[in-house]
Amino acid sequence: MPQQLSSKDASLFRQVVRHYENKQYKKGIKTAEQILRKNPNHGDTQAMKALIMSNQGQLEEAFVLAKTALKNDMKSHVCWHVFGLLYRAEKNYEEAIKAYKFALKLEPDSQPIQRDLALLQVQMRDYQGYIQSRSAMLQARPAFRQNWTALAIAHHLAGNLVDAENVLTTYEETLKTPPPRSDMEHSEAVLYKNTIIAESGNAEKALEHLEVVGKRSTDILAVMEMRADYLLRLDRRTEAEAAYIALLDRNPENSSYYDGLIKAKGILERDHKALKKVYDEWVTKYPRGDAPRRIPLDFLEGGDFREAADSYLQRMLRKGVPSLFANVKTLYSNPVKRDTVQELVEGYASGDLHSQANGTAEKQPNGDSSDFQASVFFFLAQHYNYHLSRDLGKAMKYVGKAIELVPESVEYYMTKARIAKHAGNFPRAAEIMEYARSLDEKDRYINSKAAKYQLRNNENEKALGNMSKFTRNETIGGALGDLHEMQCVWYLTEDGEAYLRQRRLGLALKRFHAVYNVFDVWQEDQFDFHSFSLRKGMIRAYIDMVRWEDHLRDHPFYTRMALSAVKAYLLLHDQPDLAHGPLPSINGSSGGSGDSAERKKALKKAKREQQKLEKAEAEKREAKKMSGAAKGTDGETKKEDTDPLGTKLVQTQEPLKDAMKFLTPLLEHSPGNIETQVAGFEVYLRRKKYLLALKCLLAAHAIDSSNPKLHVQLVHFRRALDSISEPLPSKVSETVVNRFETLLPQSLDLLEWNNSFLASHKASVSHVQAFLNAQLLLNPKNRSESEKDLLSTLDLENASIHDAIDGLELLTEWGSDQTITTISPAYEHEADDLS
Template identity: 60%
Template sequence: MPSDPMQPLSSKENSLFRQVVKCYEDKHYKKGLKAADQILRAHPNHGDTQAMKALILNSTGKGDEAFTLCKEALKNNMKSHITWHVYGLLYRSVKNYEEAIKAYKFALRLEPEQANILRDLALLQIQMRDYKGYLDSRTKMLSQRPALRQNWTGVAIAHHLLNNYQAAEKILTTYEETLKQKPSKSDIEHSEAGLYKISIIAESGDKERALKELERILKDTLDRASALEMRAELLLELGRKEDAEKAYRTLLDRNNERRAYYEGLEKALGLDRSDPSAHSQLMELYNSYAAKSQRVDAARRIPLDFLTGDDFRQATDRYLQQMFKKGVPSTFNNIKALYADPAKKAVIEELVLGYASGTSMNGSANGETNGTSDRFEESVLYFLAQHYNYHLSRDLQKAMEYIDKLIERNPKSVDYNQTKARIFKHYGNITKAAETINHARELDLKDRYINTKCAKYQLRNNENDVALNTMSKFTRNEATGGPLGDLHDMQCLWYLTEDGEAYLRQRNLGLALKRFTAVADIFDIWQEDQFDFHAFSLRKGQIRAYIDMIRWEDHLREHPFFTRAALSAINIYLQLADNQGLSNGTEAAASQQDATERKKAQKKAKKELEKLAKQEAEKKAKKANPPKDDGETKKEDTDPNGLKLLETKEPLEAALRFLTPLLEFSPKNIDAQNIGFEVHFRRKKYLLALKCLNAARAIDPENPKLHEQAIRFRQAMNETKDLPDTVAKAIEETFDIVPADADLKAYNSEWRQKHADSPAHQQSALNVQYLLDNRTKGECEADLKKLLESASITMEQAANGLEYLDEWKSDATARNEYRSAASQKWPQATVFLQ
């Protein structure tokens, strides 16, 4: 006869149950399972024990088995708060937060005073940004344990995030009033709470009261730098400029390289950089700080931003000569922002060329001939090499001449060889750039920076294996998965992104998509990692940093690396949607490549598969002798080639994982709107596609890709007859980029004439011409090739022409002729090599 799940356990079995809980908390999973099984032999239907066993099974990677056992535990004991709590923890582990919250709430109905459940519920609510629910849970926790400061702080945070500033302040003040004795001066939590309360008062708009409160606690606060910054800002906002001046001077005495302090001091003194009459006072201010030490850079560099004419020339002359005499290699990077002003760029070029000629320039410091020291001369030459390599003053031939002179003087300089590699990159010679920077790396094998740069260049040259070997010089190669596994563990976004883009260029869609998915997974991990800080920050009293983290996480996927990975991943899914035959990943462009190119792709794919097979064999060998560890099990990579990712039956739906956050957090990104249109247009979600079109027009109404997509959309609307009336009406009312009665060919022709001087617009017009009438392909190919003769066309735009030829399914002859013509204009560019 089965035992009653509600029957209480004996004292011995109760002790075993407590042991199960302790083993789970200490991650002694094998021991915990053994103890649980011992209880279940006597009470096979004991729900709480089944639930705890399920929790342990889930921690050992047996999620499905854990859910099955927990559901059985619920059937055996629906009125146990433990089983419902565990059920919620299981759902939380698979990131199904809505179901987890439901389970927690049901557990609280059974045991309203259970602190652990209430805490876990509060953590999920703040994770889900359910601030009202979080406030309710935190208020209950406060009523249970009012002696804990973190419970008071938690309620204040909930009110703060709901913009209930007065309530948040009142909670913090009430706790302070309950203290029987004043906290010690070394109490960090009390100091942070005081600054946090002031930040709440300031956010509410009551700057005067915030300042008074700050003055009251200033002498006792432990984070003095933050307190002084807050005080200076409040004084400035309140218009108390004399006091603000003193405050900012105090800050500059602490750190005279902080630009924000100088800017605050300028405002306090009422000095406007855009007013030429204020320049003399500004210079007097900055000279006073520059005179305090020869090592101060900011006070000498900042005036170059606002000075003009002869004043700018003289100040720049003094600054550059001082930097060159010291031999500071970062001088160019420090002033290249000035190049946005063509007049300043011309002055800088004239001055430095004067130094290079060995003659004194007008306004030269002390009227002396520039020094003859090797350090000065090398600094000048290095500056000129970077100057002519910079995109606003580019002359690659001169840049190469200067860098060759430097390498002849000092062939073992890492900086000089790295700059030469960058020049080759701008020439388009990626192969030579990778070789040169590898030489620079070999000059200093202990330099992690140049090692990383070298790997990046190798990836740009599609040398994935070589780049991984380079990165392995600074990774823990004994980790699971070798150097690549370590790069995943370190969440090395730049490498995974560049690696994926290299595979995408090689048409290895599987591995490319795998890398971009890994990047998205890292952002998911960052979002998940908030859980640790919801409790930790309150416990340690780091509240201001915690609020900053919450707000940063709310915009997490605005990060440029997520945007890059998302755009590339969506591009792959679009290719899969357009051609289901690409699921093998390595034959992505088989129909568009000639026999020689197919052979190369197959050979490369074979090598890649052999390499992955070897890695798999190594993994199996390691699994045969696993480490004696009772901790969490490592998940095995069941899709090393990314082929399962490619086998998705709904590529457009899969693309939404990347597209949805991309459009939500980067709505001003024109590329995001363009690719959003492509996805929704193929999904036949025409209103969403139109939304992307209108958003793109708001960003850049003359965008070339927008022109192509608007005509395709109009053409589809003209040909589609089965649209729902509401959809058709909405499109008619909101889509006016291309008139409904427009002759599309004539419209495109007019648009092409309007943008006759823009190669990018011309390319788009030619693509539209082909889409409207593919019989004109030969004419489009000829006109596309003719665009290479344009003086304004860039190498990147010329490379885009190859993509159009691929889209048009042009034959090998047309592609080779285009490449040949492009190679004549950019003879070093590897992208145009046959």
């Protein structure tokens, strides 16, 4: 039963609520304890005290007190509301919603409870529930504009475009006088309504509405773009042409405006002369513009392309634009254009500037200056370094010539480092990039590139030292702690991958979990914007944000990190001894081969090294505490990392289960990525989830039936089915056998099938490696011959550094002690000094 308070204590309770709202937590706790001394079982006061405790970081104690409050007063909406808030703080949104709904049953008219419930519903994408909550809030406060807009948003996100439009229209009809033009919230709301109309497919209605409301809108550019788009959709070409011309006058570098203008003019894609004439008009109108000069290179062909490319290249090279190659490399998908560009720039390098231009190249002074020559050599270095025109020997020669002319150019040394990287010489690449960094120590970009190359060379400490030059280094964790706070995903991922290559799985998993947590934070950060965007009226941006969040886990950054994390857990499952650190003498085996005495010796040494690292890390943390570095400049105490080396992560007893934390979002959000399906198969096969493993095989086969990894996995699965110790349930077995039969029929001779795979893909290094891997699985006795054949794949014409790395990993997987080191021809005559 609820306990009644005296008038004095009731006044004190209201003070507790005010203290909480004003974030005066110490005063709130003190006042609550004053009430509880007289009324020890008052549920509402206990609940408010628990809520304040949770905001002070005492979440576990707060939950205990909140449960006590509920026992004392099960029918208090305050207790249930607080219980929901505590679950929300714990990110347990499902339980929080349940608590809010129970509180709302007890107090149906409570606006705070209804608001908190609505925010959680949109966070969880429960759009039908969100519509109901927003409808109830609108009925309670119909004069409040945000309630109308929020209900429209709820219908829009749920796909009810007509209902969303009707809600906004109904509100507009209630206005007695139109809001002033300075009312940003109204301006955004009417444009938001226009986007809803457009999304419904009624371009004519959207245009009519825009003509009425657009003149009073503050977002002039958005109105112009929307109007031009609607006119083009309605095939009102004359008006659309004028609209796009107006947009180009505002920004002649926007390529989408040119696309719209050409469609409005009705010019066909194959009518190159007419297209070129349009762009030439804008070159005349804006002589300094780049887009109207560059875009025609995409569609021009033959002599017209050669003439335009000659003019464009000479113009940009004379200006010394460093981004020229990045701007034209998209042309290289066409081999003819690629060769034409190469021939032209090679001609500039030899001093032939005008013979190919037919007099059209711009005749500027100092055409043979050292700056122009350096730009030409720099371009050719990038050209021959690019994967579609790669010749690393020529690339190194040209970058060397460019450096001779401009010895202090950071960009030139960066390109030299990239060439070294593509040649497989990672130590040299890191060394050159570090020298480039030393040429401009105030440039954060080159500092980050140097750190990245050091990570690629497994120099983690050096990389962190470079990154520390641009971090505050004031809290526990130093530079690394700052990089975590700044959510520097690229660094944490590269750092984790470097540790993974070194088989230091604890630190690798530590970094991957950190990136996973960053994505969790991004997912949770949207919560505040559900109310903030309504208050500020930025509705269109809010809708974009919600839709972006829906695809957060298929972001390339997450995919790359998650695949590496799954690989780390697979290694940990296959080689449990790696939990103690890298074991050089046994890394080449799967854990079952090698001399027993040598294995024990290596394992003992690894444990000693791990203990040394843990002791050094503990001493470092203690020194930080003694120096008072646990607080930032704002005085806020920073949370200490109790497992900086990832020891707890790597000591897991269920690595495959832990891998599912990373794999599940991948399979849900990136099912079209074949690497995801490959990783899923490896995990499910080891977990003996044969039906799920087959599902991954079928998905991978649908994406790319000739994928080399899929080829090997088909053999793995056949062998696994043939060696099952306990029979599968009849329905599962029948499904697995029947569906797998479509991929690899039982009647096939696997050796012949493998040989035919090689015959179809003998020019591809990765496919040859897959053939050899499958061959060894089918006939394990021929290991030495397979190793020899694998090493010979390096001699294939199209072998790349990535193929070499994959081959090395395959040798390691086989337990081979054979490795081969080669130096790219680009380095045979390279001088050692960097200057």
